[in-house]
Amino acid sequence: MKPNKLLPAAIAALLPVVACQSLPGAAPPAIDAVRIAAIVQELASDEYEGRAPGSAGEAKTVAFLEASFRALGLEPGGENGAWTQAVPLVRTQLGTPRALALSVRGQSHALTQGSEIYLNTVRNADRILVRDAPLVFVGYGVTAPEREWDDYKGVDLKGKVAVMLVNDPDFHAAAGEPVAGVFGGRRMTYYGRWMYKYEEAARRGAIAALIVHDTDGAGYGWPTVVASAGENYGLAGSDPAGLLAVRGWLARDYADSLFREAGLDLDGLRAQARRRDFLPVELPIAFTADIPVASKTTVSHNVLAKLTGATHPDETIMFGAHWDAFGIGAPDAEGRVARSGANDDALGTAGVLELARVFAAGPRPQRTLVFALWTAEERGLLGSLDYAERPLYPLERTVANLTLDILQTAGPARDVLLVGEGQGDLEDDLARAAAAQGRVVTPEALPERGLFYRADHFPLAKKGVPVLLLMAMSGGADLFDGGRAAGDRWLAGYMKCYHQTCDRWSPQWDLRGAVQDVELFHAIGARLANSRHWPQWRAGSEFRAVRDQSRAARR
Helix, strand or coil: CCCCCCCCHHHHHHCCHHHHCCCCCCCCCCCCHHHHHHHHHHHCCHHHCCCCCCCHHHHHHHHHHHHHHHHCCCEECCHHHCCEEEEEEEEEEECCCCEEEEEECCEEEECCECCCEEEECCCCCCEEEEEEEEEEECCCCCEEHHHCEECCCCCCCCCCEEEEECCCCCCCCCCCCCCCCCCCCCCCCHHHCHHHHHHHHHHCCCCEEEEECCHHHHCCCHHHHHHHCCEEEEECCCCHHHHCCEEEEECHHHHHHHHHHCCCCHHHHHHHCCCCCCCCEEEEEEEEEEEEEEEEEEEEEEEEEEECCCCEEEEEEEEEEECCCCEECCCCCCCCCEECCHHHHHHHHHHHHHHHHHHHHCCCCCEEEEEEEECCHHHCCHHHHHHHHCCCCCHHHEEEEEEECCCCCECCECEEEECCCCCECHHHHHHHHHHHCCCEEEECCCHHHCHHHCCCCHHHHHCCCCEEEECHHHCCCCECCCHHHHHHHHHHHHHCCCCCCCCCCCCCCECHHHHHHHHHHHHHHHHHHCCCCCCCECCCCCCHHHHHCCHHHHC
8 A cells, every 4th residue: 555645635625724723822733633634534534444453444554554654754663673563363253143032931032133132252163052041140240359249149150141230330329329339439440341241251150141231321322332243353362251152232121121021120130239238140031042153363453653762762651542443334324334433543543643743853752652553442452452461662661651532523622531530640740731721621521431441541551551541432521612511512423423334534523622632642741751750550549559569660
């Protein structure tokens, strides 16, 4: 693939003039909205086929990213002097089920994939076969010894299907209930994430795991759940949830009716599941599935570039975003099939490329800067997860990871949204940089969505690396034009396109707010790159202990 021009005149002409203007009284921005727009329009075009890992779209994407970094004068930051790090994946695609049913006291009910139930697998096999496996309701599916909480209570799940609720026990708790606050109120913990639930069910010996969907608890609707149409990816040979034969979701209304037919009240069980003394419930329901699977091992790629530090080259600051989206899916009402992820996360990728351009054009930093564009984020943070297990730069000497994943496109804002408040003192750096822009920091308005656990910084956080995430899904920004109400309207509109074909480039985007946020990371990164500052996790953070174990490496 030939290197693409980052500023084709035709693309620049599409961008509204307002999106390229500076804020009143501000110096001209170092980060260029026109360049960002051009990159997004390129990566989100149909030519890239939705940028699915292992596809022809990946090959085009990786070639574009490599060419872009090379044109900026950066050094290859991947394996063995290359621009990439190989990420071995298993890709699976469920076929048309030969049998798919739930039986209640012997009365069988056929299920439709994508309607009452949604299933996928990461098992490298040609067939999924489950016969009359009993269902066990395990509440929220949480084992948290530090909170004196165990939903499983030693139940034998071998050969059985774990059925559980989305989010964690505090999410639905009313004020004054005994457990309210054990899991931090409505702020989702890691125990609320679907990947944790699948992995814990697998550790308990379950053959399958089903989560009861609800839009508020998940943070997204049923169309987002079914968007992958039975396709999935896992890390080849190392995905703990791969021990499950199949995993997925039950639609909320269907689950309610299923439990009623079994003589049970799911709402009542939800209330019981919010108590420490909850006991798993064996259900008079059995699950059968006979589904062909097309599976193959493929190699995808993280793309990395670096700017080697002049004084402390063995200390790194990492800027990250994910290049992948959801590939080709079913046609929408307009006949579009490419789920191109223009905002999620071509826009974040463009932001990282702009950061690379600005830093490369400036003075050489004291510390090394790494620009990481991850694969397979949409499949469970797999690219960054693999990097965290096989880092190319020592994690104990990685100063910070700064991640861009979904930026708002409705214009400049008076505030910046903080995801994961209270975790680390990078929040102080964010507040300082925001104040220099005349902005304030606002804690995320939707902590129940668990966004801190849903982006590529998280695998590095689990290894102790201090992290900071900017993600516009965390609430409506206080926009210059229309205030918080306008920010809320933008977010509601965006969520209708989350992981759908309509997340595509629009000439109506006003990128001044996105530029503000990318400039924040430039300011924070520049300070970290030219100082001896080592950000710390705050007391009480679950990531502080693992970071403290490597303290000697930073002296």
